[in-house]
Amino acid sequence: MNRNAIFGSIAAITLILIGILFYGLFFASNPQSIPSALIGTKASDFTITTFKGERIHLKELRGKPVVLNFWASWCVACRQEAHIIEAAHQEYTPKGAVFIGIAINDTREASLGFIRRYGKSYLLGPDDTLGNISLNYGVTAVPETFFIDRQGVIVHKVLGAVTGNDIQNFLSPRL
Amino acid sequence: MKKLLLILLFLLAPIMLFADEEMENKVREIAHQLRCPTCQALSVKESDAGLASNMKMKIRSMLEEGKSEQEILDFFIQRYGEWILRSPQKTGFNLVLWLGPGFLVLLSGLGVILVVRKKTAHALSGEITPLSAKEKAEIEKDMEGIE
Numbered sequence A: 001m002n003r004n005a006i007f008g009s010i011a012a013i014t015l016i017l018i019g020i021l022f023y024g025l026f027f028a029s030n031p032q033s034i035p036s037a038l039i040g041t042k043a044s045d046f047t048i049t050t051f052k053g054e055r056i057h058l059k060e061l062r063g064k065p066v067v068l069n070f071w072a073s074w075c076v077a078c079r080q081e082a083h084i085i086e087a088a089h090q091e092y093t094p095k096g097a098v099f100i101g102i103a104i105n106d107t108r109e110a111s112l113g114f115i116r117r118y119g120k121s122y123l124l125g126p127d128d129t130l131g132n133i134s135l136n137y138g139v140t141a142v143p144e145t146f147f148i149d150r151q152g153v154i155v156h157k158v159l160g161a162v163t164g165n166d167i168q169n170f171l172s173p174r175l
Numbered sequence B: 001m002k003k004l005l006l007i008l009l010f011l012l013a014p015i016m017l018f019a020d021e022e023m024e025n026k027v028r029e030i031a032h033q034l035r036c037p038t039c040q041a042l043s044v045k046e047s048d049a050g051l052a053s054n055m056k057m058k059i060r061s062m063l064e065e066g067k068s069e070q071e072i073l074d075f076f077i078q079r080y081g082e083w084i085l086r087s088p089q090k091t092g093f094n095l096v097l098w099l100g101p102g103f104l105v106l107l108s109g110l111g112v113i114l115v116v117r118k119k120t121a122h123a124l125s126g127e128i129t130p131l132s133a134k135e136k137a138e139i140e141k142d143m144e145g146i147e
Helices: A003-026 A076-095 A108-118 A132-136 A164-174 B002-033 B050-064 B069-080 B094-125 B133-146
Strands: A047-049 A055-057 A066-071 A098-103 A123-126 A144-148 A154-159
Touching (some): A003 B094, A047 A123, A066 A164, A076 A164, A108 A123, A132 B050, A154 A164, B050 B069
Parallel strands (some): A098 A123
Antiparallel strands (some): A047 A055, A144 A154
8 A cells, every 4th residue: 555545544544533522513513403203103101181171192192193292381482383273173172172281390380370371271280290201201401392193103293382383284184 | 017018108108218319310311412402502411391291200200111222212213313313323424424533534644644754754864856947937037137
């Protein structure tokens, strides 16, 4: 191997390693740009008691598309999407969809205040004390919305405020 | 009976405290290996974010259930992906990341040694590299200018 080939190889390997480093630093460290490890897997089962006292078991909703939203009263983007989810619930729940909102790291009083303020009327309840439901869904921040199909498989996830289009794109072909 | 209970409590208290301290250290050790999902530059151990606190409580609860460190890490990897680990696992493609820098240093060192040895051997041999035709022509041209 001549000298040029040796230096060429070293330079190429160096550039590749620097490339990987920059990719990791600027493109692979933001949770928003990393696809969820749960897409295409069965949605983790859970039971919640809603703020109205209703008991909801995800497994029992099998056969219906579910929009599962994680939110908190202190989260700014949750205010942004509150009306969007409520409007979608009014439109799609009568057609067979299910909307569930799970409040995480929030107090009951604050959650109830938020629900009243934004007129949220779908199935809303708190996560358990350990935050098991949000941890099982690999929630990285609020709001985060999971779209679960009729077979109970997570098909899509939106990190940040969900849009009407996100919900429509998921529900329209499934209802 | 009351006295006996008090003595027992007095004797067991340090053991219980030590056990709790040991558990807390283990929680911290595992939490240090996990990236806080909400705040990017911190570990779960360093973060006070709500989700990071939940993760610490979950680690503690899993340790109390008798789960091993690897089982706990796997629990989080399964849900968050390998991204949740602050250091990539030493398997598969990740080995490139772990071994790459060392390999690069080794390769660079080898390159330097080869070049230095070649130059030293050349200098010691006393061999004179003959001029190329182009170099000869250039020298002759310059000499003509001087004369």
